[in-house]
Amino acid sequence: MKTQEEYVIRFNLSERIQHVILFVSLIMLLITGLSLTYYDSWLGRMMIEIEGGLQGRGRLHNLFAFILIALCVYHAFYITFSDKGHKEISHLKFRKKDFKKLIPGLKFSMGLNTNKPSSGRYNISQKFQYWGVVLGCAVMIVTGLILLLKVWGIAMIVPKWLWDITGVVHSNEGILIFIVLFLWHIYDVHLSPKIFPMNKVWLTGKISKQELQSEHPEEYEEIYGKEFVSDKQ
Amino acid sequence: MKPGYKFLRNILFGLLVTGTVVFISLFAAGYVKLSAQNTEACFACHEDPDLTADRNGKKVSMYVNPAAYKKSVHSMAECVDCHTGYNPDELPHSKTPVKVDCKSCHQESLKGIEAGVHKQVNCYDCHTKHDVAPGKEIRVNQTQNCQKCHNTKGIQQYKTSIHAKKNVGCEGCHLGGHSSKKISKNEVAATCGKCHGSHEKNFNNSVHQTVLQSGNQNAPTCTDCHGSHQILTSKMTIESQSCLKCHLDEKLFPGEGRGSAKFVADYKTSVHASIEKGGKEAAGCSDCHGDHMIQDPNNPQASTIRAKMLETCGKCHQQEVEHFKKSQHGTELMKGNFKAPTCASCHGEHNIKSVVSSKEFTKLNQVELCLSCHVDQKLPHKNYKGEEVLISNYKDSYHYRALQEGKLNAATCSDCHGAHEMKKFDDPEAQIYKKNIAKTCGQSDCHTKQLGDYNGSIHEQSLLDKNNPDAPTCNTCHGNHQILKKDESESRIASSKGLVQLCSDCHNSVEMTEKYDLPTGRTESYLESFHGLAVRGGSKVAANCESCHGNHNIRPSTDSLSTISKKNLPETCGKCHPGAVTAFFNTPIHIVKPEEENPWMYWVTNFYIFMIIAVIGGMVLHNVVDFSKKFKKKK
Incomplete structure (x- = not known):
């Protein structure tokens, strides 16, 4: 490999720290949450034991929930008021062409189509993952707050049928987030053959020019212009 | 024959005839002359009341009341007829006093007396001297006559005796007259039996008589208990002393076992002896052992043997014995079960103590008493399911520990089972019959509040009104003997987990829910709820069955008094969740069929x-495809 490979800064430090906080808190929330969902299993019991019993588990879960909430609030400010954040969110917005590329993309993935659909700074899969996390966090935070406040008695204005749904949603959404993150995102950034063992961009924030060109051709064009076509095909 | 001899013979005959005639004439003439002369002559001096004579240095009255003499049966006799050997012309009439010998005339009637106790007694000691009364007259006042000589203190007390009042004199027993006699110990019963026939008959069948006839003179007869002369009323007033006179004597009754003096001595400490009723012991020896026909305690006829004890004690303790007869102890006893207890088994024999004021019957000691038989294995105890249950674990119960701490209102055996009225659990009259248990536990001074709550609860109604034998009552949840306090860790109801399990015994049992049409899925839906999850995790604050449904006062939600009636739910839930409002409860708490009870939840799930x-499917598919493609490409 070339030692002095050209690279582009993809994520700034703030974003990288946000990501670390996000995945640490999500992992902790999933561990503490799922151990309660599967309390009846040996694994669940063992995890709760490690987490300091049911009460310790609850405290841990709440702690990381607040970290997550704080992060979400910060992130909301970040994407609204910082130039970088604002720019990022506009890149993450779904556009018509994204959906047009959906079918060709799937075809390409299945090997039915030789042309990989070009994508911008974020491809549709990444957009889905981002918005999935946003939606998931929103649902979990809202339902989580209802469940938390229920114990405190303030949420007594919430009818019981909604409570019951809240409980169902919170636990199932947790499972869903777990599946999405581990089957999709972890695959994408760790297990995928080209990337294994890890896409280091979350640590360094840098993406090589070559990778940028192959994975995000549209962004590459925006930065370097169209003159340099590197498609080896 | 010579003529001179014949003459002599005639002369002699003549002389003899003449002499005889003269002698008779002289005698007759002399007798009349002497009697007329002597009695009058005697009274010439002896009617003087002041006439005295000197006898061995003592002045003795020589006065004879002429009036009395003339009235007496001897008025036709002359003084000298009795007072022989006196020369009236001399003073004193005789140098040595000559005893009057009544035998000279009354030979026949004195034959009897010579064989009797009075053979040394002078006739005139009874018949008096000059105013001699005939037997007929003496008999009227015989007792007074006897007492002239028989004046010891013991015999004098006869005057106050019942016999004196009823005019039974000495002769009544001692025959009297010339045939008066001593009564030997062996004859006493027969003597008294002349009048007191039925008692004699009883006595003859008694152990006392048996022993007496075997030659043991220590055995008592009538007089040993009733006294001889000072017999008072027919009822013995001194019975204990009478019996104890002998039965406390360690020489007569040695040893320590039954029948010994030491064994009997316990009586003195008993409540029977210490409480007095009308001046006597509440119960004396004879009240239990019988009186005349007293038997050896091992004799099947004895009033104190097991079979007869109920009858004996029941003479006074009627109500207790009636209860006891109906009790399990009593029925077993009457069936002849030799293990079954009778009065003495619990109360003791002689040392019977008051159940109220004695140490023997304190609640703690009562436990030992009952357990002495009802200890495990010794007398297997089965509960209504036919399982053998421990009784000695009562000692682990809070009831027992409270007693040990001095809280004397804590329950002991008899508080729940009854004392004399103790019956088996399957007897509808038993205090521990399932339908009666709540009343028993809730008796005054005990768990009255809990009974008040339980009354009207769905459990109580299904037990009493619907005759549902499986419906719970106090002991179903609290246990039988080993009842613990709610906050004691070994109690089934101490932890939420234990309590949920307890309620689930019935409410999660397929058998019960089908049999009594109980609502299903209560346990599962609870365990899956947040409350259940927290409780399973060991939470001590999260709600368990009792938190919402109450404990003793569990009622269906349709009952307006129920803690889970719609009206009361805000208050019930408000205990933990202040501010709960009715609007909250528009769906059931236990979600068993979400598609009906909460369709939203159902669809969301x-x-x-x-x-x-x-x-999962999409991702796996995507990843596999993507992986294989990239893998190929990488190669």
Whole structure:
């Protein structure tokens, strides 16, 4: 490999720290949450034991929930008021062409189509993952707050049928987030053959020019212009 | 024959005839002359009341009341007829006093007396001297006559005796007259039996008589208990002393076992002896042992043997014995079960103590008493399910420990089972019959509040009104003998987990829910709820069955008094969740069929299940395809 490979800064430090906080808190929330969902299993019991019993588990879960909430609030400010954040969110917005590329993309993935659909700074899969996390966090935070406040008695204005749904949603959404993150995102950034063992961009924030060109051709064009076509095909 | 001899013979005959005639004439003439002369002559001096004579240095009255003499049967006799050997012309009439010998005339009637006790007694000691009364007259006042000589203190007390009042004199027993006699110990019963026939008959069948006839003179007869002369009323007033006179004597009754003096001595400490009723012991020896026909305690006829004890004690303790006869102890006893207890088994024999004021019957000691038989294995105890249950674990119960701490209102055996009225659990009259248990536990001074709550509860109603034998009552949840306090860790109801398990015994049992049409899925839906989850995790604050449904006062939600009636739910839930409002409760708490009870929840759950399956499927598919493609490309 070339030692002095050209690279582009993809994520700034703030974003990288946000990501670390996000995945640490999500992992902790999933561990503490799922151990309660599967309390009846040996694994669940063992995890709760490690987490300091049911009460310790609850405290841990709440702690990381607040970290997550704080992060979400910060992130909301970040994407609204910082130039970088604002720019990022506009890149993450779904556009018509994204959906047009959906079918060709799937075809390409299945090997039915030789042309990989070009994508911008974020491809549709990444957009889905981002918005999935946003939606998931929103649902979990809202339902989580209802469940938390229920114990405190303030949420007594919430009818019981909604409570019951809240409980169902919170636990199932947790499972869903777990599946999405581990089957999709972890695959994408760790297990995928080209990337294994890890896409280091979350640590360094840098993406090589070559990778940028192959994975995000549209962004590459925006930065370097169209003159340099590197498609080896 | 010579003529001179014949003459002599005639002369002699003549002389003899003449002499005889003269002698008779002289005698007759002399007798009349002497009697007329002597009695009058005697009274010439002896009617002087002041006439005295000197006898061995003592002045003795020589006065004879002429009036009395003339009235007496001897008025036709002359003084000298009795007072022989006197020369009236001399003073004193005789140098040595000559005893009057009544035998000279009354030979026949004195034959009897010579064989009797009075053979040394002078006739005139009874018949008096000059105013001699005939037997007929003496008999009227015989007792007074006897007492002239028989004046010892013991015999003098006869005057106050019942016999004196009823005019039974000495002769009544001692025959009197010339045939008066001593009564030997062996004859006493027969003597008294002349009048007191039925008692004699009883006495003859008694152990006392048996022993007496075997030659043991220590054995008592009538007089040993009733006294001889000072017999008072027919009822013995001194019975204990009478019996104890002998039965406390360690020489007569040695040893320590039954029948010994030491064994009998316990009586003195008993409540029977210490409480007095009308001046006597509340119960004396004879009240239990019988009186005349007293028997050896081992004799099947004895009033104190097991079979007869109920009858004996029941003479006074009627109510207790009636209760006892109906009790399990009593029925077993009457069946002849030799293990069954009778009065003495619990109360003791002689040392019977008051159940109220004695140490023997304190609640703690009562436990030992009952357990002395009802200890495990010794007398297997079965509960209503036919399982052998421990009784000695009562000692682990809070009831027992409270007693040990001095809280004397804590329950001991008899508080729940009854004392004399103790019956088996399957007897509808038993205090521990399932339908009566609540009343027993809730008796005054005990768990009255809990009984008040339980009354009207769905459990009480299904037990009493619907005759549902499986419906719970106090002991179903609290246990039988080993009842613990609620906050004691070994109690089934101490922890939420234990309590949930307890309620689930019935409410999660397929058998019970089908048999009594109980609502199903209560336990599962609870365990899956947040409350249940927290409780399973060991939470001590999260709600368990009792938190919402109450404990003793459990009622169906349709009952307005129920803690889970719609009206009361805000208050019930408000205990933990202040501010709960009625609007909160528009869906059931236990969600068993979500599609009916909370369709939203049902659809959301299904949506998630679908999503989870779809995402897993989609992702796996995507990853496999992507992986294989990239893998190839990488190569």
